[in-house]
Amino acid sequence: MATAQLTAVPEPKYWHLRTVLLRAIDTEFSTGQVLPNERDLSARFGVARATLRQALDQLELEGRLVRRRGIGTLVAAPRVGVPVSRREEGWPGSSRDQSWRAVDCTSAGASEQLARALGIAVGELVHTVRRIRVAQGQIVATESLHVPDSTLKLLPAIRLSAGGGTAGAAQAESDDQARSVLRRLERLGVDGDSRSVELGVAEAEEAALLERPPGTPVLVVTTQYAAAGRLAAVGTSTYRADTCRLTFGETGLVEVTPVAAVPAARTAS
Amino acid sequence: MATAQLTAVPEPKYWHLRTVLLRAIDTEFSTGQVLPNERDLSARFGVARATLRQALDQLELEGRLVRRRGIGTLVAAPRVGVPVSRREEGWPGSSRDQSWRAVDCTSAGASEQLARALGIAVGELVHTVRRIRVAQGQIVATESLHVPDSTLKLLPAIRLSAGGGTAGAAQAESDDQARSVLRRLERLGVDGDSRSVELGVAEAEEAALLERPPGTPVLVVTTQYAAAGRLAAVGTSTYRADTCRLTFGETGLVEVTPVAAVPAARTAS
């Protein structure tokens, strides 16, 4: 890696450092390789460790680096494309929906916020299925799927809560309930959805599910599911922003490959 | 705002501080209001200024705060929902596509990366239209739309480059060219698209267009446009992550409202 001193430039040191490190990553390192440690790097470039860390923070936010306490700083693998369009992976609960794994299920009265999102009354019973998504052996997302009981009421009852059972069987029971809700949702026949995507940060519990520290940047996907022309459920999916590229494929001509922004937009000659 | 000392907790000070500040923002401040300055706040909470700034960094990343040099730290307005689905806003160049404003247009041989994304040969002529998107009086995105000349060749030529003209007219000429490319693209009839969304950071020039400092987190949307069953163009749109919530509405049942993640996922009783 180049060891040249930073030249005097009008831009901040940490930003220049980022550029230098980015080039080094692209040209001299490969995925999974460990960089020199922070104390060495800061000494090499003649900056304080905090300044170097500011540059590494940027590169980590861009998904180019992964830092592991006790291990070192590694060059990250390219982001994995994760299909989010339900048309391809199947609606929640459908047999084609293989990418999600149900974790548990809770049932409670709707909070004011949740009631507004679902278009129901506050306190109305809502089932919440918690799922995690695995792609290429990695946990990439968690999801909370909120299904009003009134949605499921549109179907003949199957079985929701078996009741009883020992404390040790509680987890398996919750799994059962999750599957039951999903099964009934499938039977109802979801026929449309609309989504929004925004940047967020993972809080304690969610961060733990994603195996990341709190404050990890995430892509928050909010989805509305329609059935029989009416809002049937809403889901909040939280994807790791460092490792995921969300894809919304309808036509799917070829693999979507990101293109770097055009460096200059000068007038055509 | 509460002035209580931080209690001894296993979590980092900056993270606890973020939680305290977040509650204060939600309960005691309103949009546009300025918080006490960083030196006051750090003294009030008994932490170093750098630690306080770490907490503010988080809240800024979440889009809850806006910091302006020389002014202060303000409570941010809620994110604006920006429709990204072309079915609603019209394909590029169509008369319904009112949200974008063409800035300029360049024509050059395809780089290796661009050629791969477009499925054409390296060096083949590609027209690049640069546009900016304005929503509610704010610049929210920039875009580079890459259209291979071979795509436009499918149409009878209209006029691409008038040539000549003084240097002062160069900008207007580039505008003309941008419009011409868009017009021809419209005539060709785009009939499908697929997209991907990922987190990125704005570099110098792009950051300037978005009126933000370099390193600003952005949502990078890569779009493929299909015409006549073949890849006709690709676009890279860069949205300000702090102010934007991207919406992909197909059915559009009701306004998509984000739902906070479920705080706990305990076993159902």
Added chain:
DNA sequence: GAGTGGTCTAGACCACGAC
């Protein structure tokens, strides 16, 4: 000029992982 956030320094100690 006064006040703000932005950058940078040179240290210190802690938590975690590997040996």
Added chain:
DNA sequence: TCGTGGTCTAGACCACTCC
């Protein structure tokens, strides 16, 4: 036990905005 990244401190100076 040692090396790693993570947190935190107490200062300094700069760039920008407003008066």
